[in-house]
Amino acid sequence: MYPASFDYQKADSVDQAIAALAANPDLKLIAGGHSLLPAMKLRLAQPPALLDIWGIQEMKGIQRDGDWFVVGAMTTHAEVLRSDLPLFPEVAGWVGDPMVRNRGTIGGSLAHADPSADYPAAALALGVQFVIRGPDGERTVDADDMFVGMFESAVRSGELLTHIRIPATIQASAYEKFRHPASHYAVVGLAVARHADGTVRAAYTGAAERAHRLPALEAAVNGSQAIPTGLVDAGDLLGDRFASAEYRAHLVDVLAARAIERLG
Amino acid sequence: MSDTRTEKYFGQALKRKEDPRFITGTGNYTDDIVIPGMLHAAMVRSPYAHAKISGINTDSVTGLPGVVKVLTGQDVADAGLGSIPVGWLLPDLKTPAHPAIALTEANHVGDIVAVVIAETRAQAEDAAAALEVDYEALPAVSTAGAAIADGAPLVHDDVPGNVAFNFEIGDEAATSEAFRGAARRVSVKLKNHRLVANPIEPRSSLAQFTPASGEYLLYTTSQNPHIHRLILAAFVMSIPEHKLRVISPDVGGGFGTKIFQYQEEVIVLLAARLLGRAVKWTARRSEAFVSDAQGRDHETEAELALSDDGLILGFRVNTLANLGAYQTLFAPAVPTYLYATLLNGVYRIPAIHARVTGVMTNTVPVDAYRGAGRPEATYLIERIVDMAAHELNMDPAELRRKNFIGPDEFPYQTPVALVYDSGDYEPALDKAMTMMNYPALREEQARMKGQGKILGVGLISFLEACGLAPSALVGQLGAQAGQWESSLVRVHPTGKVELYTGSHSHGQGHETAFPQIAADELQIPIEDIDLIHGDTGRMPYGWGTYGSRSAAVGGSALKVALQKITTKMKKIAAHLLEASPDDIEHEDGVFRIKGAPEKSKTFFDIALMAHLAHNYPQDLEPGLEATAFYDPKNFVYPFGTHIAVVEIDTDTGHVKLRNYGCVDDCGPLINPLIAEGQVHGGIAQGMGQALLEDAAYDEDGNFLAGTYMEYAMPRADDVPTFQIGHTVTPSPHNPLGVKGIGEAGTIASTAAVANAVMDALWHECGIAHLDMPYTAEKVWKAIRDARSQLQAADD
Numbered sequence A: 001m002y003p004a005s006f007d008y009q010k011a012d013s014v015d016q017a018i019a020a021l022a023a024n025p026d027l028k029l030i031a032g033g034h035s036l037l038p039a040m041k042l043r044l045a046q047p048p049a050l051l052d053i054w055g056i057q058e059m060k061g062i063q064r065d066g067d068w069f070v071v072g073a074m075t076t077h078a079e080v081l082r083s084d085l086p087l088f089p090e091v092a093g094w095v096g097d098p099m100v101r102n103r104g105t106i107g108g109s110l111a112h113a114d115p116s117a118d119y120p121a122a123a124l125a126l127g128v129q130f131v132i133r134g135p136d137g138e139r140t141v142d143a144d145d146m147f148v149g150m151f152e153s154a155v156r157s158g159e160l161l162t163h164i165r166i167p168a169t170i171q172a173s174a175y176e177k178f179r180h181p182a183s184h185y186a187v188v189g190l191a192v193a194r195h196a197d198g199t200v201r202a203a204y205t206g207a208a209e210r211a212h213r214l215p216a217l218e219a220a221v222n223g224s225q226a227i228p229t230g231l232v233d234a235g236d237l238l239g240d241r242f243a244s245a246e247y248r249a250h251l252v253d254v255l256a257a258r259a260i261e262r263l264g
Numbered sequence B: 001m002s003d004t005r006t007e008k009y010f011g012q013a014l015k016r017k018e019d020p021r022f023i024t025g026t027g028n029y030t031d032d033i034v035i036p037g038m039l040h041a042a043m044v045r046s047p048y049a050h051a052k053i054s055g056i057n058t059d060s061v062t063g064l065p066g067v068v069k070v071l072t073g074q075d076v077a078d079a080g081l082g083s084i085p086v087g088w089l090l091p092d093l094k095t096p097a098h099p100a101i102a103l104t105e106a107n108h109v110g111d112i113v114a115v116v117i118a119e120t121r122a123q124a125e126d127a128a129a130a131l132e133v134d135y136e137a138l139p140a141v142s143t144a145g146a147a148i149a150d151g152a153p154l155v156h157d158d159v160p161g162n163v164a165f166n167f168e169i170g171d172e173a174a175t176s177e178a179f180r181g182a183a184r185r186v187s188v189k190l191k192n193h194r195l196v197a198n199p200i201e202p203r204s205s206l207a208q209f210t211p212a213s214g215e216y217l218l219y220t221t222s223q224n225p226h227i228h229r230l231i232l233a234a235f236v237m238s239i240p241e242h243k244l245r246v247i248s249p250d251v252g253g254g255f256g257t258k259i260f261q262y263q264e265e266v267i268v269l270l271a272a273r274l275l276g277r278a279v280k281w282t283a284r285r286s287e288a289f290v291s292d293a294q295g296r297d298h299e300t301e302a303e304l305a306l307s308d309d310g311l312i313l314g315f316r317v318n319t320l321a322n323l324g325a326y327q328t329l330f331a332p333a334v335p336t337y338l339y340a341t342l343l344n345g346v347y348r349i350p351a352i353h354a355r356v357t358g359v360m361t362n363t364v365p366v367d368a369y370r371g372a373g374r375p376e377a378t379y380l381i382e383r384i385v386d387m388a389a390h391e392l393n394m395d396p397a398e399l400r401r402k403n404f405i406g407p408d409e410f411p412y413q414t415p416v417a418l419v420y421d422s423g424d425y426e427p428a429l430d431k432a433m434t435m436m437n438y439p440a441l442r443e444e445q446a447r448m449k450g451q452g453k454i455l456g457v458g459l460i461s462f463l464e465a466c467g468l469a470p471s472a473l474v475g476q477l478g479a480q481a482g483q484w485e486s487s488l489v490r491v492h493p494t495g496k497v498e499l500y501t502g503s504h505s506h507g508q509g510h511e512t513a514f515p516q517i518a519a520d521e522l523q524i525p526i527e528d529i530d531l532i533h534g535d536t537g538r539m540p541y542g543w544g545t546y547g548s549r550s551a552a553v554g555g556s557a558l559k560v561a562l563q564k565i566t567t568k569m570k571k572i573a574a575h576l577l578e579a580s581p582d583d584i585e586h587e588d589g590v591f592r593i594k595g596a597p598e599k600s601k602t603f604f605d606i607a608l609m610a611h612l613a614h615n616y617p618q619d620l621e622p623g624l625e626a627t628a629f630y631d632p633k634n635f636v637y638p639f640g641t642h643i644a645v646v647e648i649d650t651d652t653g654h655v656k657l658r659n660y661g662c663v664d665d666c667g668p669l670i671n672p673l674i675a676e677g678q679v680h681g682g683i684a685q686g687m688g689q690a691l692l693e694d695a696a697y698d699e700d701g702n703f704l705a706g707t708y709m710e711y712a713m714p715r716a717d718d719v720p721t722f723q724i725g726h727t728v729t730p731s732p733h734n735p736l737g738v739k740g741i742g743e744a745g746t747i748a749s750t751a752a753v754a755n756a757v758m759d760a761l762w763h764e765c766g767i768a769h770l771d772m773p774y775t776a777e778k779v780w781k782a783i784r785d786a787r788s789q790l791q792a793a794d795d
């Protein structure tokens, strides 16, 4: 309920934010605050200073750019839910509750790389691209390189995730989620998408230290073979009081079959 | 008796008068109250389940911004404050000292070892986080079973073997005899796991001391401010009761956990006296998880003896009740007089014997939580009766029907002390089965067998004893409190009426239901009546709200006080109308002479005259107010049948509560809307235990479920639309005929949902019993293992 005390400042533009970060390495970005503030209230995170990027207009909203949608990182889950994006609206419907969705942002979630978050599976299955700005300019990171480890994304300190590019040519997609009974985060979340060329990409979140692609599933579906079980090795997964690694591995199989069936 | 009463207000589903202020955020909760100059307290809580406090470096925070004072256990000892008392004593009960701040040893995660008081809440929290405390970790124990094992670490040196009490009830020899002759025996070993109550409003206390008068004022989140006053004044602070005023303003839910007198209340009172300024403390949610008394936590072995054709012959029970690190107010009573005495259920059981061992562990104290003992008893007996039905290959409804106590057998003396005063169990069973279309559910279950989704039907018939309670009886059983209730009715010269009650509303809708009773008795519009409660300065005596006692005991006290008022008003009317009081009738809000309806006086005329006393009977006191103290003659015994239907996804083990129907008999309903709300919340809370909630500790007493990321509360989408019905069997002994409904949903639904899950697993693959909560992996594994065993047996 009471975070440790901290300083607070706001940025109105990406340039301003980058400059502020360069000037003060202690600054921690705050977007919707719906991952950061709970951690601060429990004093698990005690950043000395926050830089609020919520008000940066150039990081809000969804635009079409040819075969891509360009989504501002400060676009809320609620806006994503109501949008024409592929797969993301369905996934956004699984994130928290209306209050969380009205405040939490797509960029905040993806930069945060919570191992139980929903979006990372969708990002991998869709093959989205992350537009990241830092003191040295802009770079684009493929989804496959974005999720590095537990709570660790390719966004480095001093950098800002400004936009997410999502292919607009997806033919079909589905997300299956098994929720943790308390947190409602993903015990396993499984995303599949059929791309313009007909190939299917698949990924899971929740079960491991970060979201991963599912090569065994993709190979089977793209090779028109029956879907095998044992798609992931329990040895690579996390386990807790509610769901062991063995159970999560089983859930990956179950949800994969369900998601592929929905793909038609 | 029909379902509806003819009175104008009693029986009407009026919308709750208190709700507009709650839903518009204009309620007045303890934490909303500000006293000028008020300081804030933050608790420093032990991160260890068991540790010696070897040093507290108060200097580590003295310079920090806003810090005014650090209190330790030594300050409590120096002030000569008493231990937090236990209010229900059993023979040979061992009650370890429970100081407001631990002095030498912390005994559970969350035990208070120091308190920082500062100018602002944030400053107090910062300093509390910075305070240096040296601990020497001691071996700890968290389960009752582990705590009574040889060589287990001792929680308190003065509680040998960690056993606080041994309790026994029933006839052991007769029960053994019943088992000797029985053709069938069914046994179960089960755990009724621990829960956190989770009222939406965290506990909060604000104390003020006035040196000039020596008076204390305490605002606190209490279900029973008068009990708080009694205990804090007489047992802890050693001050006269009238020097302490306790106000329990709007309270956002209690569920039992706000009955007890807690450490923090003593701390703010002491701090206010020492510092001469008001001091407030409000729990953070994460503090609530480790400081609100928790519920349940039994380990039980039980055995049921039956004849071949399903007549129950005997029941024996051995329960270890985990009491946690200290005993709070009602702790010893919950697993004994509110549990073991209920083990007879609704059945004709010739012989019962039960042993209960109360065990201390290094966990948060356990005390009454919605239902308090009765859900544990209901779960045990209804689980084992279902297991018996499965083993005897009988329909669970028919086995129950066969063993019900008949309507002509009341009053019914059970082998475990209680005398049931009334009941008629079969109509509730029949009504519930019709409502839920039970035969169709069984057909659907058969169709779904072996599929990816399987169905389970859980049926339970239950009874509870509530409306606590005849004072003489509970006194014999060890209660250190009376259990009557008191009410005061004050009629103002304008004819407006204030009702006062010692009951307390923290979600039960008293401000609507009590005026409904009064409006009928006084025959005036309900808008002219207000209920006042929760302030010992305005209502002198009472015992509060728990054990579903408000309507049956508090409502009855009100009824008696109202009758005193109308009797007096008739005397005044008789004088004004120059008639005898016997000739006065009170109808449609006016007092008339029987047979001469043209001569009448209104309620207002008489109220005014009672205060003016201008034209007044000589032998009558002026004024118009009456107090009543009502002591119930027995408990009340609500009963009913609940049916839960679950669907289990066998691929994931996920259990979905698909349908839920119940027929409760709580006597006549004062306000059906409020009663239904109580049942809804109760069912959700009970299903929470069956499917979701688990206040888990590891072996070393670390609490594993201290946030909502880990502790699964039921949400709206976890429950279906409930189907609710009633039968009405009035209580024969209170003036309203009402029984309790506040806890029934919780008492019944845990067992109903658990039985539904086990019914599915029994029909699918022969699993006799699994412990709650039925989390997905547990269910999935059980189905997988049982199916592969069946497969192996087939091969």
Ligand SMILES: Cc1cc2nc3c(=O)[nH]c(=O)nc-3n(C[C@H](O)[C@H](O)[C@H](O)COP(=O)(O)OP(=O)(O)OC[C@H]3O[C@@H](n4cnc5c(N)ncnc54)[C@H](O)[C@@H]3O)c2cc1C
Pocket: A028, A029, A030, A031, A032, A033, A034, A035, A036, A037, A038, A073, A074, A094, A095, A096, A097, A100, A103, A104, A105, A106, A107, A108, A109, A110, A111, A112, A114, A116, A117, A118, A119, A155, A159, A160, A161, A162, A183, A184, A185, A186
């Ligand atoms: C009750 C509740 C339930 C929830 N349930 C779910 C759920 O079911 N599934 C789910 O996936 N999530 C869930 N969440 C998390 C929610 O989706 C968060 O909104 C999201 O994870 C973080 O987004 P944010 O905008 O709130 O980020 P913040 O909390 O503000 O920031 C999170 C982290 O990302 C960094 N960051 C933020 N934006 C950027 C950026 N543009 N560039 C670089 N770094 C940045 C911050 O510095 C911080 O470290 C839940 C949250 C709550 C409170």
